[in-house]
Amino acid sequence: MSQDKNKQLGSGNNKGSKKGKSIPFWIYGLILVGILLIPVFTTVNQHENRIDYSTFLGYVEEGYVEEVLIIDGEKIEGVFKREAVEQGLVEYVEPEVPTWSMRSQPEVERYEFKSTMLRGDEIREILDEHGVIYDAKITDDWFGGVFFWLIPIALIIIFWLFIFKRMNPGSQMFNIGKSKASLYDQQADNKVTFKDVAGHDEAKEEVEEVVEFLKHPAKFASLGGAIPKGVLLAGPPGTGKTLLAKATAGEANVPFFSLSGSDFVEMFVGVGAARVRDLFKEAKENAPCIIFIDEIDAIGRSRGKGQSMGSNDERENTLNQLLSEMDGFNTDNGVIIMAASNRPDVLDQALLRPGRFDRQILIDKPDLNGRLQILEVHTKKLIISEHVDLELLASQTAGFAGAELANLCNEAALLAARRDKEKVGMADFQDAVERVVAGLEKKNKIISPQERKIIAYHESGHAIVGWFLEHTDPVLKVSIIPRGFAALGYTLQTPLEDRFLMTREELDDKICALLGGRVAEEVIFGKISTGAQNDLERITKMAFAMVAQYGMSEELGNLSYYDSDSSDDGYGLSKKYSNDTTWLIDKAVKRIIDENYERTKVLLTENKDKLIELAECLLEKEVLNNKELIGILGEPPYPAFGATNNGNGSVSEKEEGEIKEFVEPGQTANGDNGSNAEKDS
Secondary structure (H helix, E strand, O other): OOHHHHHHHHHHHOOOOOOOOOOOHHHHHHHHHHHHOHHHHHOHHHHOOEOOHHHHHHHHHOOOEEEEEEEOOOEEEEEEOHHHHHOOOOOOOEOOOOOOOOOOOOOOOEEEEEEEOOOOOOOHHHHHHOOOEEEEEOOOOHHHHHHHHHHHHHHHHHHHHHHHHHHOOOOOHHHOOOOOOEEOOOOOOOOOOHHHOOOOHHHHHHHHHHHHHHHOHHHHHOOOOOOOOEEEEEOOOOOOHHHHHHHHHHHOOOOEEEEEHHHHOOOOOOHHHHHHHHHHHHHHHOOOEEEEEEOOHHHHEOOOOOOOOOOOOHHHHHHHHHHHHHHOOOOOOOEEEEEEEOOHHHEOHHHHOOOOOOEEEEOOOOOHHHHHHHHHHHOOOOOEOOOOOHHHHHHOOOOOOHHHHHHHHHHHHHHHHHOOOOOEOHHHHHHHHHHHHHOOEOOOOOOOHHHHHHHHHHHHHHHHHHHHOOOOOOEEEEEOOOEOOOEOOEEEEOOOOOOOOOOHHHHHHHHHHHHHHHHHHHHHHOOOOHHHHHHHHHHHHHHHHHHHOOOOOOOOOOOOOOOOOOOOOOOOOOOOOOHHHHHHHHHHHHHHHHHHHHHHHHHHHHOHHHHHHHHHHHHHHOEEEHHHHHHHHOOOOOOOOOOOOOOOOOOEEEEOOEEEEOOOOOOEEOOOOOOOOOOOO
8 A cells, every 4th residue: 555545544534633622511501401491481471461261251241351362262362441451450561452453553552361261162152242352263283383392302302412422422323333443643753663662572573574564465475475364462461562563553554453352342232243344344445454453352252151041242243243354354455453462361262263363472571681672662761870780670670571661660760850860870770679569668657566576577587488498589678667558568589580480399498488477476476467368378379289280299199180271260270170189189288388387487496596686677777688688697508599799699789879789579578467569470
């Protein structure tokens, strides 16, 4: 497609983007009230100078009525004589002669009245007897009456449609089946390109090939290659799936239609399928082009699950229409479907098969090099100090996704600005990491001395167990300052390298590190508190996975009851075993936790003096970094994985005359109220 056509499409999408000054809604309310009051004001005059029918007959018998007009046999309009005025019977004076009067005397003042009689009542004899001039009139103006009441109704409908359009500009009643896809503006100055995407080199290569195919189709067609019909971007939240799609839109010199999976979902039956048809019709007219559907799991979930007997699932109808449209494409029409999802495991298999989504690209959390590239991208717009070591920062943010790294850089810039600095320093990045991992400090939170002492020993227990066991992550910081929503204290531990496999010994040591707080309370106070709630929850899940998923127990051996293809529950673990096996799993889980509890108790009992010294120091200083921990506990007996620099897992840098210890996200021992400040790695 030529650039002129792309410009035309891009500019067409921006028509009407500049809206005029909006009118306050209270003005619309006044208009509606005025419309509703139209019948009231138009009928006011009908009640002026009106008398009862019996009073009218009395005036006729007394000779006060001069002339009468009978309308449709039930309405009476008449004129009083002057004698009635002189005797005070008439209060309303009408100077003009009515148009129906048989005695047209403009110079004579007329005194009119109105009344209503019973239909069919004969009063001609009474009028003749008293010499009253009268006439009769048949209107038959039923159309005028109907039209009179239709005007307010029509105005109300027009007013309602106008308000509906203003409040839902993309959901008008008559356009509800239209596609909500927005056409990406190719001429935008702030468009995203592949240079703005870092940490996903393999995924970028796959998507760049799709863009290259659209730009130079003959290059691939000459070898018999066909354009892929669909590309699915799958991965955890915040890893850059939508950003990669935006970069594709910025790089591809073709129309790019973008919408969300929820845009197809409406309460009206058939709307989703209609919007799918309209979307693909528009895409075919602008081919070659790309359609991007974000969060496709909103309509692409597996069919037939969770549906009651005899019910009609609108989402399934939408998915069926989407499958039909994707499978109906010719291979040479140049329409490519891109989609993103955080839950590819719940998508329908018919949607994932080759021919629909030919390519499924995993956008996972970045590795060390990927984190370094992402940090370089997000720090370009920051004024950073020359002492900032991005490589070190990347190594200490294991488990961070791209969105979290972007938030980290932004938090560091905000902290530097709050401190009136001219540049963002490494200390600002350190504090930003701690804030992202553990939450905001709450120094003003009032904690009783006894609870503060329990928290200190609890966190000291976590730190000592993590310090002396071989397979635990390095302990970089211990604090009893409350942070976040509910954490009363925390112990920061982190892996210094990316790990993808774990042995049974490593899992056992991690369970011991999590049990350190509970055991420390028992060793020192002889009783336990509720502070280990989150610790117990995590070790239970870990031990259960060791037994039922990883086959690491003597009771069950090399068996795994994890079914990755099952979605019967939220954990992919459907019960396909007997009650006896359930009893064995429970027994094995309890044995693993009890054995590690005893290991932890022995370790803390042997180092009780260091536990007391560390807790007392925490009560005094509230925060201890890695260097201070070495002064109390000595050098760690085991070298940390990936340890560099000083060999003990700690890294420090002098900045502005102050030594700062760099904290890292990772496995974190929990606060004393059952909450934690953890960044999963």
